[in-house]
Amino acid sequence: METVIEMNQLGKTFGKTQALKEVTFKINKGEVVGFIGPNGAGKSTTIRILLGLIQADGGTATIFGQDVWKEAVSIHERVAYVPGDVNLWPQLTGGEVIDLFLSMRGKKVDQERKAELIKRFEFDPTKKCQAYSKGNRQKVALIAAFAADADVYIFDEPTSGLDPLQERVFQDYVKEVKARGASVLLSSHILSEVEQICDRVAIIRQGEIVEEGNLDDLRHLTRTLMTVKTKEAVPTLKDQAWAHRVKEKSGTYTFQLDSDYMNDFLHFITPYSVVKLESAPPKLEDLFMRHYETVGDS
Amino acid sequence: MATHAFKQTNRLFGFSLKKEWLKLFLWWLGCLLFVFIGIFAFVEIYYDPMERQAMAMAMANPAMEAIFGRMIGSDNYTIGAMYSHMMTIMTLILFSIQSILLVVRHTRAEEEDGVVEMLQALPTGRLAHTTSTILLLLLVNGASAIGSAVVLLIFGDASITLEGAVLTGLIYGLAGLLFGSLTLVMAQLSSSARGTLTLSFALLGFAFILRIIGDGGIELLSWVSPLGLLYGTEPFVNNHWWPVLVGLGVSVLLILFALYLKQKRDLGSGLLPDRAGKSGASAFIKTPVGFAFRLIRTPFIVWTVALAVLGVTYGSVIGDVEEIIQGNEIVQQVLGGDETTNMTEQFMVTIIGVLSLAATIPSIQALIKLRGEEKKGRLAHQLSGTRSRTKIMGSFLFLSVLTSVWMQLIQMTAFSGAAVAMGFDISFIDPILAGISYLPAIWVLTGLAACLIGWIPKATPMIWLYLTFSFFILYFAELFKLPEWFRLMSPYEAVPDIPMDAFSWEAFLVLTAIAALLSVLGIVGFKKRDTD
Known part of the structure; x- marks a missing residue:
């Protein structure tokens, strides 16, 4: 498969803080990759390096095989970017800013596409930017991005401030650009969103990619939420290595099971006369939480 | 590339x-x-x-x-x-x-x-x-x-x-x-x-x-x-x-x-490197005035240094100039003073006026920081707390008055000190007294700024136009021979020309009253209006 974005051992230091240690991963053509991690883990720094806004001090990063710092301008002709905090000129209207952004691409603006986006996002382009709420300012950047016929879309928490309906519209457009072969890098804290639209996720923590793969693969690494009701009490359940966060309420146990130990669990529980047994599929959130929680340890 | x-x-x-x-x-x-x-x-x-x-x-x-x-x-x-x-x-x-x-x-x-x-x-x-x-x-x-x-x-x-x-x-x-x-x-x-x-x-x-x-x-x-x-x-x-x-x-x-x-x-x-700051707030900045001061601390320090330097600079060049022009009738006629006018004193008057106008800038800045906060949407953090609008605006006004007093004292002392040190024949206390008598004029300007913030917030920057206008009158009134009624459109012109004239309680109190009235009006407006 054709690689579109490639990062190899990227490093970046701000003063004494090492923001990125070594970030290595790639994104293929037509792939939607979720980029998740706690605040301050290095998501925005990575994205800003990819956009040639700041220069990495170690490693290499390329988009379309071109160096992201040296060839920024020609790369950007095929890249669209939406930051999480969009600030605009207060004296201009949203419509003017959208046109400005599109005109910077040096191509003719597809008015039909623009009008469609404005309609779908329920956006009023005639108001001055100072009158827009946060969500509406995000829409300006989103409309300008999707109206551009780009091959790579980079989103840094793009839906912050959008209502759930508009979030859905955003997801539809991501699926649409994916369908025509564009690649998407989506940094987000809304895990359900990532789970919905991403083919793969990369988890960054303290400037390093700690987990990477497609969602199904990652689920094996995670835990399943189990609910079990037995006739007899199971006092030793909480002592098992594969059981976590065991809670008991009137004979019903809920706990998290290491997904690889399902068989061990079944053998263990059978002697206690099972009345009810439910399992919930592992969520990205559980996987994610594990990485969030360990931040404090190191 | x-x-x-x-x-x-x-x-x-x-x-x-x-x-x-x-x-x-x-x-x-x-x-x-x-x-x-x-x-x-x-x-x-x-x-x-x-x-x-x-x-x-x-x-x-x-x-x-x-x-x-x-x-x-x-x-x-x-x-x-x-x-x-x-x-x-x-x-x-x-x-x-x-x-x-x-x-x-x-x-x-x-x-x-x-x-x-x-x-x-x-x-x-x-x-x-x-x-x-x-x-x-x-x-x-x-x-x-x-x-x-x-x-x-x-x-x-x-x-x-x-x-x-x-x-x-x-x-x-x-x-x-x-x-x-x-x-x-x-x-x-x-x-x-x-x-x-x-x-x-x-x-x-x-x-x-x-x-x-x-x-x-x-x-x-x-x-x-x-x-x-x-x-x-x-x-x-x-x-x-x-x-x-x-x-x-x-x-x-x-x-x-x-x-x-x-x-x-x-x-x-x-x-240039950014320094790391404190991880918690001191007791001082948890008070309304302390907080407002923290917001203007850097410009406050910069202005203090700048005005002190300006004061010393002017103080060390002002000299005994009477000798140069003594007995020259035409000069005295042009300058409009009577023959007993001490030229040094006349220059002092001009320079003290200029310095006082300069000190008005940080005083106004301290007050309209409030408007800046509002425009950036940060005022809501304060308003949504338990502090009343009167208290919030009052803090900024108080700080503005404090700034004016501080700047005037600093720069006039610097000016006087330098002049006395150079051996010029002036009284050390005169420039300081002059600086004090200019204070109510500064307060009229900050009072006006308060009114703008309270009633027509969008027009707040207009205060700079008025300050420029006042500066123009002070600097060029003599030179352009502007009529008296026109000059009085600037509050600085109502201040007596110390040391040529004596300190006037009347001017001091009238201007202070006007300033107080404007400030109160401003607060009333601020309490009534919608915030951005």
């Missing part, structure tokens, strides 16, 4: 013009109005060569040179010479301020807002945003240069030669270009718009003081100062062209240096 760096410069330039043309046009008009008033008044008032010659004699002393600039063309003090001598420094400063504000607004301010990030993520060159600002700077200053020369030629008399007018226009534009380029370099060093603005204005102030000290004896310093260098062209007197070339060369070098730094650095970063 090299050509890529500038890609889309033209489009960004056109875009800046489209969104800013009105503001730029009004600035241009305002600057040209300043040129017009100067030349028009001189031609109208000083048509008599005898009178001009008397003026020349009155001006040829260290104190006056400190205010206006080194004496030029005194042997043939034509309208042109007079205009060059008295108006050049002030006009250069005005054009410099215009360019400093323009560059900060288009570079660091937009970078801080995150707008540059979005533009640079588009296929635009890494330098395009900066080069579009440079084009804007060139356009504005080119238009200023041409406009000024044309105004001078139209309204001047025979002494306003074509060469002199063109040279004058050029140095005006060049002042803008020089300080604009300097600001562009500062924008790469500092990582915030405020930092850039502070550094740039500090450099302008430094250039002003260098010029004063230089003209007071150490001539080299005058040539090092951009203001002194451009003044050295002496239009209508000697028409030296070489400083123009030096100024142009320095501007080009500064611009290239700024572009080099911009090309190298990360977006959003500055080359």
